[in-house]
Amino acid sequence: MKKILPTSTAGSLPKPVWLAEPEKLWSPWKLTGHDLTEAKQDALRVALQEQQNAGIDIVSDGEQTRQHFVTTFIENLNGVDFENRRTVKIRDRYEASVPVVVSAVSRQKPVFVADAGFLRVQTDQPIKWALPGPMTMVDTLFDAHYNSREQLAFEFADILNQEARELQDAGVDIIQFDEPAFNVFFDEVNDWGIAALERAVEGLNCETAVHICYGYGIKANTDWKKTLGSEWRQYEEIFPKLQASMLDIISLECHNSRVPLELLELIRGKKVMVGAIDVATDRIETAEDVVDTLRKALQFVDADKLYPCTNCGMAPLPRDVARGKLNALAEGAALVRAELL
Numbered sequence: 001m002k003k004i005l006p007t008s009t010a011g012s013l014p015k016p017v018w019l020a021e022p023e024k025l026w027s028p029w030k031l032t033g034h035d036l037t038e039a040k041q042d043a044l045r046v047a048l049q050e051q052q053n054a055g056i057d058i059v060s061d062g063e064q065t066r067q068h069f070v071t072t073f074i075e076n077l078n079g080v081d082f083e084n085r086r087t088v089k090i091r092d093r094y095e096a097s098v099p100v101v102v103s104a105v106s107r108q109k110p111v112f113v114a115d116a117g118f119l120r121v122q123t124d125q126p127i128k129w130a131l132p133g134p135m136t137m138v139d140t141l142f143d144a145h146y147n148s149r150e151q152l153a154f155e156f157a158d159i160l161n162q163e164a165r166e167l168q169d170a171g172v173d174i175i176q177f178d179e180p181a182f183n184v185f186f187d188e189v190n191d192w193g194i195a196a197l198e199r200a201v202e203g204l205n206c207e208t209a210v211h212i213c214y215g216y217g218i219k220a221n222t223d224w225k226k227t228l229g230s231e232w233r234q235y236e237e238i239f240p241k242l243q244a245s246m247l248d249i250i251s252l253e254c255h256n257s258r259v260p261l262e263l264l265e266l267i268r269g270k271k272v273m274v275g276a277i278d279v280a281t282d283r284i285e286t287a288e289d290v291v292d293t294l295r296k297a298l299q300f301v302d303a304d305k306l307y308p309c310t311n312c313g314m315a316p317l318p319r320d321v322a323r324g325k326l327n328a329l330a331e332g333a334a335l336v337r338a339e340l341l
């Protein structure tokens, strides 16, 4: 990117009412078969246009192509039983009924490559595509086959690497791995989580990002945040190893959170997607709110490495709220850009 402070979103945007029930996470598709394929493509075009109208620089599909950021990918793999589910505690936070790994996992066909190709032909702007990270995939399943979180993570990393290479060939500029689990299992992150992620990005020439947040604005997450105290120092545990990793970009929650921004000093040298939009509230930020967060982040992130972004995805928000937040992000970034120039 030549433009400084290029804006993007962490991922999802609200789905239109004709595709899935709005303002609800993981709501089921309203259509099937060919109608669904066409509806997802139409929704992708709308999501792209919303980003373009707001002036977002690095665009995405707004995750219109998936129901869930982890399981939609896993649905396309062999070795996972979606019928006989088990209940597990996800990220040590909330119980969920999840699919079960019953045999060796493998990818028989590309998952999002055609969707990414469809986005690619709609725009000349840089595009970013999100995939789940290996550790977060492991944490969203019950494993009845490998009996090793580490081994399963590396199996998934190999599969993600196959998918990522094809996404790159389809013209994706930045491949992002969503790893909210990195904010919970620090010992495992340092033991094998970052290594598994590096396996997933092996051999890629496009840019790679890892998104680590405190989650969507759902109750389980906001309740958890209340238990974290006045300073959220979770990032501190994993930043030294991330700084030394092969990943190019680190996407973080910074706005309205209790993350002390001086922690960003620990990853100096990396590009940082600085979350300057809170996705856990319907209140629309002003451009000045965004400016404030970006100015603070600039103390610890070099201007040529700062990418203004959202804290997380905006799927559960009303569409007009998400639109307002996109506008605020673009306007705030433009103000800071003008200051720097």
Ligand SMILES: [Zn+2]
Pocket: 010, 180, 211, 212, 213, 214, 215, 216, 311, 312, 313
């Ligand atoms: Zn997130």
